[in-house]
Amino acid sequence: MEFCRKETQKDVRTxxxxxxxxxxxxxxxxxxxEELDVRGKTIGTAPVGxxxxxxxxxxxxxxxxxxxxxxxxxxxxxxxxxxxxxxxxQGDGDLAAIGMGETIHAANRGEDITVIFINNAIYGMxxxxxxxxxxxxxxxxxxxxxxxxxxxxxxxxxxxLLSNLDGVTYLERVAVSTARDTIKAKKAIKxxxxxxxEGRGFSLVEVLSMCPTDWKLTPVQGLDFVNTEMKTVFPLGxxxxxxxx
Amino acid sequence: xxxxxxxxxxxxxAGYPITPQNEVPEYMSRxxxxxxxxxxxAESELAAISMIFGASATGTRCxxxxxxxxxxxxxxxxxxxxAGELPCVIANMQRGGPGLGNIRASQAxxxxxxxxxxxxxxxxxxxxxxxxxxxxxxxxxxxxxxxYYRIPVMILGDGILAQMAEPVELTPYKPILKIPKKDYxxxxxxxxxxxxxxxxxxxxTDALVTHNINMQKKHExxxxxxxxxxxxxxxxxEVVIAAYGMTARVAKGAIQIARDxxxxxxxxxxxxxxxxxxxxxxxxxxxxxxxxxxxxxxxQFIDDVKLAIQCxxxxxxxxxxxGWYPSVEGILEKIEEIxx
Numbered sequence: 001m002e003f004c005r006k007e008t009q010k011d012v013r014t015x016x017x018x019x020x021x022x023x024x025x026x027x028x029x030x031x032x033x034e035e036l037d038v039r040g041k042t043i044g045t046a047p048v049g050x051x052x053x054x055x056x057x058x059x060x061x062x063x064x065x066x067x068x069x070x071x072x073x074x075x076x077x078x079x080x081x082x083x084x085x086x087x088x089x090q091g092d093g094d095l096a097a098i099g100m101g102e103t104i105h106a107a108n109r110g111e112d113i114t115v116i117f118i119n120n121a122i123y124g125m126x127x128x129x130x131x132x133x134x135x136x137x138x139x140x141x142x143x144x145x146x147x148x149x150x151x152x153x154x155x156x157x158x159x160x161l162l163s164n165l166d167g168v169t170y171l172e173r174v175a176v177s178t179a180r181d182t183i184k185a186k187k188a189i190k191x192x193x194x195x196x197x198e199g200r201g202f203s204l205v206e207v208l209s210m211c212p213t214d215w216k217l218t219p220v221q222g223l224d225f226v227n228t229e230m231k232t233v234f235p236l237g238x239x240x241x242x243x244x245x
Numbered sequence: 246x247x248x249x250x251x252x253x254x255x256x257x258x259a260g261y262p263i264t265p266q267n268e269v270p271e272y273m274s275r276x277x278x279x280x281x282x283x284x285x286x287a288e289s290e291l292a293a294i295s296m297i298f299g300a301s302a303t304g305t306r307c308x309x310x311x312x313x314x315x316x317x318x319x320x321x322x323x324x325x326x327x328a329g330e331l332p333c334v335i336a337n338m339q340r341g342g343p344g345l346g347n348i349r350a351s352q353a354x355x356x357x358x359x360x361x362x363x364x365x366x367x368x369x370x371x372x373x374x375x376x377x378x379x380x381x382x383x384x385x386x387x388x389x390x391x392x393y394y395r396i397p398v399m400i401l402g403d404g405i406l407a408q409m410a411e412p413v414e415l416t417p418y419k420p421i422l423k424i425p426k427k428d429y430x431x432x433x434x435x436x437x438x439x440x441x442x443x444x445x446x447x448x449x450t451d452a453l454v455t456h457n458i459n460m461q462k463k464h465e466x467x468x469x470x471x472x473x474x475x476x477x478x479x480x481x482x483e484v485v486i487a488a489y490g491m492t493a494r495v496a497k498g499a500i501q502i503a504r505d506x507x508x509x510x511x512x513x514x515x516x517x518x519x520x521x522x523x524x525x526x527x528x529x530x531x532x533x534x535x536x537x538x539x540x541x542x543x544x545q546f547i548d549d550v551k552l553a554i555q556c557x558x559x560x561x562x563x564x565x566x567x568g569w570y571p572s573v574e575g576i577l578e579k580i581e582e583i584x585x
Contacts, residue, residue: 040435064443069295076299105288
């Protein structure tokens with residue numbers, strides 16, 4: 001891997017906590033945009049959550065959306081400018097709770113966009129509340145006794161759920177908790193953007209990511225949590241791949 | 246209204262079905278592809294207005310329409326669009342409320358339309374047509390106002406206006422304002438610095454305060470520039486009816502009969518309900534004995550009338566909520582009752 005700063009990523013410190021996965025995921029997206037030489041025609045969406053400040057780190061056009069609404073915003077931008085590259089970057093609360101409707105329908109319409117879905121099983125920015133992807137038994141500030149003990153239901157598996165939709169082109173779940181996983185994650189992200197550039201339809205990459213601060217773990221323990229707990233519930237792999245819509 | 250929008254260059258429409266305005270998205274779904282535009286039937290009002298947020302960010306003239314419960318859902322996006330200072334046109338063909346209400350005509354979303362509606366200090370330009378030719382013209386003008394001031398514009402109609410038939414001459418669009426170059430649009434940063442459209446303002450500490458001050462300056466400019474009103478037989482009137490939209494149209498019928506009976510009655514009809522035509526209202530208040538407010542709600546518009554005339558004259562009221570429409574006879578009876 002190259003470690004020089006890319007044009008697509010600004011040369012600034014991020015606000016992310018030690019051990020957070022957003023920095024890695026940002027880097028992978030920036031490298032892919034750079035390698036595909038599409039920075040100048042890319043429009044990204046910033047979510048609500050820790051990654052709302054995406055535009056402080058990405059050197060391309062960005063629109064900041066209401067919580068969960070990025071896929072709808074991206075739909076309009078891409079339909080009007082089909083020659084541009086449009087991506088959303090969303091967390092689990094954004095994509096799988098408040099924005100589940102927008103996610104499912106943009107996916108099913110086969111919108112030609114790329115969705116980067118950061119699943120860290122918690123609401124980060126608001127301080128560690130239960131997310132739709134919080135694991136059974138996992139403690140959060142709104143499920144202190146552990147999820148599942150008070151009718152919270154099991155975690156939502158987004159790739160599995162969306163794989164039932166005929167309109168979807170590509171779904172892959174990856175992680176950024178080991179070097180090997182991170183290399184695979186980049187390949188998946190690149191493929192998701194290539195799908196869009198080649199007009200093949202809706203692609204989503206789910207990235208299992210770390211939030212040691214809100215998990216109340218050290219950064220190293222955070223990696224272990226993804227590798228041992230999260231990967232068991234959210235298996236890595238390709239959940240859907242089609243040639244087009 | 247749909248064709249007026251197309252003529253004015255609207256090339257993106259997103260909507261969600263709700264009575265009594267389904268004819269608008271239906272027409273747009275057929276017409277947009279013919280002119281190379283985009284129509285999307287959204288999965289919800291939240292998604293529809295978010296699509297408008299995205300469409301406007303590309304610099305495309307865009308529109309959504311709905312009716313009362315749907316407009317409530319759109320308030321989230323409207324607040325973001327206003328905060329992002331993006332132009333768009335939103336039509337509300339009001340129906341009876343609150344809640345699911347009914348599908349009869351109503352004017353009970355007045356507060357929501359003119360006082361902000363969503364969270365935060367913002368305003369929409371709100372246009373209240375009374376006839377279909379006026380709806381046609383105002384819809385075209387709405388796109389100019391939106392682009393010129395970079396503000397969402399609402400067409401505040403009602404279920405009657407949405408469902409009625411009336412001859413309209415489909416005149417070609419003529420710009421009424423010179424639109425500044427759109428230097429904010431997101432179309433990829435090739436050959437320029439990247440642009441960001443955002444509404445979160447944390448740093449510096451006073452960023453949001455400054456943004457609010459700038460927005461208020463814009464609101465003040467619009468208030469100074471744009472107060473549209475129709476005066477009808479007000480010169481010698483002793484009683485003036487204040488009403489907007491469809492209600493004003495019915496009131497005119499009552500006024501004609503009252504005049505035949507020798508009663509000096511007139512009408513003042515705000516065409517912009519935000520900005521409210523304070524000056525014209527105050528002018529009438531100087532000569533008139535009392536006002537009669539008629540509206541299809543339990544009394545919302547009446548507040549702005551009282552504020553505009555600074556309670557300098559008595560203001561009588563006739564109106565009821567729940568999808569009520571006034572009759573010529575009912576208004577006439579009220580006029581005779583209060584004329585003494």
